[in-house]
Amino acid sequence: MKLIVAIIRPEKLEAVQAALNRRDVYLMTVSDVRGCGRQRGYTEVFRGQEFQVRLLPKLKLEIAVNDAFVEATIEAILEAARTGETGAIGDGKIFVLPLEDCVRIRTGERGGQAIGP
Amino acid sequence: MKLIVAIIRPEKLEAVQAALNRRDVYLMTVSDVRGCGRQRGYTEVFRGQEFQVRLLPKLKLEIAVNDAFVEATIEAILEAARTGETGAIGDGKIFVLPLEDCVRIRTGERGGQAIGP
Amino acid sequence: MKLIVAIIRPEKLEAVQAALNRRDVYLMTVSDVRGCGRQRGYTEVFRGQEFQVRLLPKLKLEIAVNDAFVEATIEAILEAARTGETGAIGDGKIFVLPLEDCVRIRTGERGGQAIGP
Amino acid sequence: MKGYEGDYASLSWTGVPLWAKFFFQLVFAGTAATIVSGAVAERIKYKSFILFTFIMSIAVYPVVGHWIWGGGFLSPGEGHWFGKDAGMFDFAGSTVVHSVGGWAALAGVLLLGPRLGKYGPEGKVNPIPGHNLTSATIGCFVLWFGWFGFNPGSTMAADVNAIARICVTTNTAAAAATLSATVTSWILLGKPDLGMTLNGCLAGLVAITAPCAYVSVSDSIFIGLIAGALVVVAVFMFDRLRIDDPVGALSVHLVNGVWGTLAVGLFSQKELVQSGQTVSTGLLNNGLLHGGGLSQLLPQAVGILCAGVYAFAASALGWLILKYTVGIRVSAQEELEGLDLGEHGNEAYHGFVMALEPLMAPVEPRPAHVPPDGVKRYTALVQGVGADELAQAWSELCQPGPAAADPAFKELYKHVTTVRGHQFRFRGGDAHRLRSLLETVLRAQLGKPVEVVLKEDSNYAQAYAELAEAR
Amino acid sequence: MKGYEGDYASLSWTGVPLWAKFFFQLVFAGTAATIVSGAVAERIKYKSFILFTFIMSIAVYPVVGHWIWGGGFLSPGEGHWFGKDAGMFDFAGSTVVHSVGGWAALAGVLLLGPRLGKYGPEGKVNPIPGHNLTSATIGCFVLWFGWFGFNPGSTMAADVNAIARICVTTNTAAAAATLSATVTSWILLGKPDLGMTLNGCLAGLVAITAPCAYVSVSDSIFIGLIAGALVVVAVFMFDRLRIDDPVGALSVHLVNGVWGTLAVGLFSQKELVQSGQTVSTGLLNNGLLHGGGLSQLLPQAVGILCAGVYAFAASALGWLILKYTVGIRVSAQEELEGLDLGEHGNEAYHGFVMALEPLMAPVEPRPAHVPPDGVKRYTALVQGVGADELAQAWSELCQPGPAAADPAFKELYKHVTTVRGHQFRFRGGDAHRLRSLLETVLRAQLGKPVEVVLKEDSNYAQAYAELAEAR
Amino acid sequence: MKGYEGDYASLSWTGVPLWAKFFFQLVFAGTAATIVSGAVAERIKYKSFILFTFIMSIAVYPVVGHWIWGGGFLSPGEGHWFGKDAGMFDFAGSTVVHSVGGWAALAGVLLLGPRLGKYGPEGKVNPIPGHNLTSATIGCFVLWFGWFGFNPGSTMAADVNAIARICVTTNTAAAAATLSATVTSWILLGKPDLGMTLNGCLAGLVAITAPCAYVSVSDSIFIGLIAGALVVVAVFMFDRLRIDDPVGALSVHLVNGVWGTLAVGLFSQKELVQSGQTVSTGLLNNGLLHGGGLSQLLPQAVGILCAGVYAFAASALGWLILKYTVGIRVSAQEELEGLDLGEHGNEAYHGFVMALEPLMAPVEPRPAHVPPDGVKRYTALVQGVGADELAQAWSELCQPGPAAADPAFKELYKHVTTVRGHQFRFRGGDAHRLRSLLETVLRAQLGKPVEVVLKEDSNYAQAYAELAEAR
Numbered sequence A, B, C: 001m002k003l004i005v006a007i008i009r010p011e012k013l014e015a016v017q018a019a020l021n022r023r024d025v026y027l028m029t030v031s032d033v034r035g036c037g038r039q040r041g042y043t044e045v046f047r048g049q050e051f052q053v054r055l056l057p058k059l060k061l062e063i064a065v066n067d068a069f070v071e072a073t074i075e076a077i078l079e080a081a082r083t084g085e086t087g088a089i090g091d092g093k094i095f096v097l098p099l100e101d102c103v104r105i106r107t108g109e110r111g112g113q114a115i116g117p
Numbered sequence D, E, F: 001m002k003g004y005e006g007d008y009a010s011l012s013w014t015g016v017p018l019w020a021k022f023f024f025q026l027v028f029a030g031t032a033a034t035i036v037s038g039a040v041a042e043r044i045k046y047k048s049f050i051l052f053t054f055i056m057s058i059a060v061y062p063v064v065g066h067w068i069w070g071g072g073f074l075s076p077g078e079g080h081w082f083g084k085d086a087g088m089f090d091f092a093g094s095t096v097v098h099s100v101g102g103w104a105a106l107a108g109v110l111l112l113g114p115r116l117g118k119y120g121p122e123g124k125v126n127p128i129p130g131h132n133l134t135s136a137t138i139g140c141f142v143l144w145f146g147w148f149g150f151n152p153g154s155t156m157a158a159d160v161n162a163i164a165r166i167c168v169t170t171n172t173a174a175a176a177a178t179l180s181a182t183v184t185s186w187i188l189l190g191k192p193d194l195g196m197t198l199n200g201c202l203a204g205l206v207a208i209t210a211p212c213a214y215v216s217v218s219d220s221i222f223i224g225l226i227a228g229a230l231v232v233v234a235v236f237m238f239d240r241l242r243i244d245d246p247v248g249a250l251s252v253h254l255v256n257g258v259w260g261t262l263a264v265g266l267f268s269q270k271e272l273v274q275s276g277q278t279v280s281t282g283l284l285n286n287g288l289l290h291g292g293g294l295s296q297l298l299p300q301a302v303g304i305l306c307a308g309v310y311a312f313a314a315s316a317l318g319w320l321i322l323k324y325t326v327g328i329r330v331s332a333q334e335e336l337e338g339l340d341l342g343e344h345g346n347e348a349y350h351g352f353v354m355a356l357e358p359l360m361a362p363v364e365p366r367p368a369h370v371p372p373d374g375v376k377r378y379t380a381l382v383q384g385v386g387a388d389e390l391a392q393a394w395s396e397l398c399q400p401g402p403a404a405a406d407p408a409f410k411e412l413y414k415h416v417t418t419v420r421g422h423q424f425r426f427r428g429g430d431a432h433r434l435r436s437l438l439e440t441v442l443r444a445q446l447g448k449p450v451e452v453v454l455k456e457d458s459n460y461a462q463a464y465a466e467l468a469e470a471r
Ligand SMILES: Nc1ncnc2c1ncn2[C@@H]1O[C@H](COP(=O)(O)OP(=O)(O)O)[C@@H](O)[C@H]1O
Pocket: A007, A034, A035, A036, A037, A038, A039, A056, A058, A088, A089, A090, A091, A092, A093, C027, C028, C029, C030, C062, C063, C064, C065, C104, C105, C106, C115, C116, C117
């Protein structure tokens, strides 16, 4: 089992969800984060003073999957989260963490069979 | 050491905290997330247009524990986070991740003894 | 590769970022969390009723690094996130998680070379 | 419209047009109903609340309004309770509007019960703090401003001197109460709770509503000071009694409505009242502290009692009927999720990026395998260049800039999934085309030829497995 | 200022000062322009919107205002379209202000197109919910309050009877519409959508704007009820037509502006109009439902049509000119990020803790190594005490309290990085000083002497590697 | 109340009731004090600010008010500075209210110092952006609306012509300033900063406050345009000077209060002033640009200076006294955490789900073991069925539906903790009962008998260890 953590642009959520669903991956947990990466922040002004926002809004997806789904999940995210024809700095990253165990709270099921729907 | 990540219903936080405390687990980090699972979202309307909210508000608990506490922590969450008499879809999941090291920032202590209070 | 997760006080973010940058660590993902630790919460009142806020606002930094950077990253956080001359309860913790893989969404690069800028 | 002076006695004080009085009374009735909303908030059914406002403005408010303002048995006059020389005076509605609203709220709160989680075992009170004190502060200021319509407007005449003095008594009481609530909470709680400050301000306004025209500016200070302290104590008291009032409406409107009405009996001064101001004010007596004995205090107390008994009983009856017909309280589940969702299907604050449409049919448990999608995957091995050099080249190719705009690169890029060491993975596309594209772009970037060996993955799942192995 | 009665005919109804009328008309013109803002929100360029408000208040609103209020061809009178006995009546601007604003908004919306993602394939509508219903509710109340300036103020005279009745018709229609929109949405959607309730309230106000002075209070109920139902249906209709109106401005102002103007032709009653109220109201005819046949309805319908055609055409022309000069729509990227950032460089809500300054130069890809910083690291091994005891001692030393205040500890502490087992790591400082400090504080804490062996790490990266190994 | 015309000279312009004037002046005094609040925000002690408002409204505002409005030495008249033919004119308080408030704010800001982190080394300015521009916008509109009370109200008479013109000059200046601030910030910053737009609006209002009754509508445009540009430049200037003013109060009220007062000396026109409007306006001279030379400009300049010197000195003294008694600045820790918590014990926005009560005693460091709780744990091994089939059966049993409602299942369910492979874990309950329940429900679900072997875990911790091993 792996926990796949993807940092994506907020506007890509729907596309990524659709791409995941096509690969039978439905479950995930989403949170608001701010990312500091190579992407240049934007310049804001506040009452005349400019400042650079270096922490850009991103979404974090956490998707726990069985091993057989890892590559498909990565592929789905890559397919849907890239910007435009050649991608753009700030498209995000995917991290794959080992997952030792998983428990479905409702049924008490543990392990691989608890991960899916 | 393990990092236990639990996705629970927001209204269960207090009960879960109490159950954990009874097992001498006090420390945790909580964040707001939205979960996409089997649970049907609710239908919202906005000026006449219905739409389904598929990302439901959940809380994520991150609890780093020494190995001896893993089962007790899981048991506590199961005990307190289930809904009603037979549980309900959307009660959440628990993920157990391996944790290689832990440092208490204040003292610089590392490893198992840094994890607790 | 490791995923370093640090829970720090919100007001320390800038100092920690600066200390990390001095060690050539630039990339990170930040999120708002609330921490339940040894630190006493503060007492709030609302229309006359006192209550204790036990979940204190903290920031969570997630920093994926290659192994060579792990100690430097921890050192940087320790250097910048401590409060005052002797530290203070609530300064936070650092968790080190194993990271199996990393993919840069834009380029498709995988592994160590995807982790940096 | 004929005969309205008779039929609509409560609207007939002075020569103001009937519709103007109707409008004025309508706002008072609406206010009385609104008071209830704050106290029953966060657990009442929207439907029942709407129905209750009808009950309130048809059967509760008008009755008391008639008793006190419409020549009813509490007003002074031949054949009324207090005879023709005395009567109850409530200039702009401390009793008629505010305490009546407060009694109706109390009845509702008692029948509803406290919000889930508000009271713990062993007398524990768990505050459920307001979520936005900016909004609360705006609300308080809007009410303060509106009060300058209520109180001076109740002269029902363009009597500038009276209006000016009423403005000042109203404002002075509000300011005094704001300060005294702040100081009281500072003493009792150690900090000046903003919620108390705001409620203090409203308390002062409620308290001065009845006496605003009958008392001097200096007395209005005392009325306000007491109101501010009262509201703080009342909030504690209601929580001790486990009467859950989310916004403190009972402490503000009920407690201070009573206090303000009594204050008339303590502080009123006959000579302040301009003759002709309202039909009956000529009959006002001096208050206890201005040598009038109980002549004014007694009618006030009796009036408070009568109004209270009726308003409480009538609205309790109303609430009971609603309880056993449409029901008054939402389900526990709905209460925890928030009534914005349950009652209205809206979310009050909507900020999180989310999937706007049901992206999928309901998911059922199913065996774990990735469904094949008919699209081929290829693995390409690049030979004749070191891994580092290759990585560098690919990274540079992907940089935004002229290279990235190269059409060959673009065509290739859309099929690339991941790149590790010498291995490139593709999804879809024509195998030979991809190989030659990859060779082209890499040669151009590296400045030397490379060889690409391509392998079609016969099996999707297997390919995944292999790639995973290669890790 | 001479001759203004002639030159400024639209401002010359009664004997009110010219500047007062100017001010009043200015607010009307501003209102008409503001209506547009809601409909074009979230995708229009700020610059173009500012420019359009000039077009609107110079070339659109005044023309229709003149036709209807300024003695133009739609007003009654010798030589005008409807002759001297009839004319179009629009008391406070259902057509002049609201539907004109609505037509201008419609033209803008059609030329702008819907917001990204609002309409999916196959007729799918994806609502983009408002982010703060508290603000929306405040806005609605402010408008309701403001309407008591618009409608009664349009009498342009201190005619108290008329003003009082207008207040009541205005308020009644608003209340009726609020209820009917709530009930309609309850029936159609299963829940009482707050957005609909608020728009219902505004719809009632818009609808009563034209007839407020000409109809009875009881008729104003019907006008309101219909307005409330209309607005709900209109919102659905515009979404069906894929006309994206973020706040429902078209349903409120355009649809109900038309309805309110027609309502004059249905419900008007000659005898309600006070003579002298406005120059021309003596010429009002009874509405269809009060026995006047089409004598009033026809002019109303013709007026709606003329105003609509002109307002739509003129503003479409304005928008087109803007579209092909400065452009009217922001880029897709900007639309997704939010116009607060793109157009204003501000963030509307600013809450997240963040790095306030550009902490670093733009980062370029670089090889992975930690740069040496010239500061030495030491590893100290503490001997002569068990690991647990040592851990306990160090933990206690770090507790807030007297020990922590010890200057020796403080000096040591600032160099300590991490502590594992018997190993202490230091960054910077003098090696011998650190050793003796560590020995001192530990001896004091443990009550027994310990020995500290110190090792300077020659190489930064290597030290890290060793420490990592030791794990 | 006798003799008030003499004693309360500053309140005696016209025949308005004393209390009305008192009320009006009270609002002015309150406004002057409020101006300070914005500039000292986010670092001042609540207590000291409350005390300062007393100083402000007792010793600062009234003195200047008397000098200019109350027949003091700056007003025209026999024996006053400028003789009986000239004097300083400040219609509604650009100097008396706004610049006086601004000077008091400046004194406070200088003594308080900037907020932590506002100014970095080397002249770096780190903006601390406002958290809610919706609130800021509402605030600006409320002030704009309120200004129609201040300016026209200062006629202190029902002179409709004057009131109408003042409304128009006030509004025109505000609109012009809004536009010019927007354009100025667009040019200087590249984007139209909303904060600047809002401050521009207020700047125009402040600037027109003194001259609103004395200048023509066309001149009010220029006054506004200049005010809007000034406010933008002033914001930059104060930041350059490292004077930290969170809301821009100095730029708005101080700078434009001065500008507006000077503008009287430039643009005033004698013939515009209605005789009798205020006691002294007959003595107004034409401004510099209307041929009056310095006759009006000089008194204005002198007045600004005198008011400024006094207001700054008096309030600096006040702040100093507060600084060395109760203290004026909160602690750094409190400033970083937010004053809502530190000063009031409230959180301004309260949204996060949280533990409402202190769930635990303060935790002390302790050895790592799970405390036994006296409840037994059992492990059950299910035999006679494959792992997959068992998993499937259990999962179906747990589905919401008729099976889940089975009482046997319910009784069992509440003791089940986790299920892995053939192993079921229970917490509490009677061992034999649990075994037979499990057999029953599984047999019913699987349609075939299974055998359950049960083992009581003697030791809690050990059981955990075993189960962990089994993984
Ligand atoms: N090493 C890392 N650790 C944690 N988060 C990272 C890391 N690298 C990137 N991220 C996250 O990914 C986001 C995108 O990275 P960025 O460098 O802007 O784009 P790219 O990788 O396409 O050049 C960042 O905003 C950050 O949230």
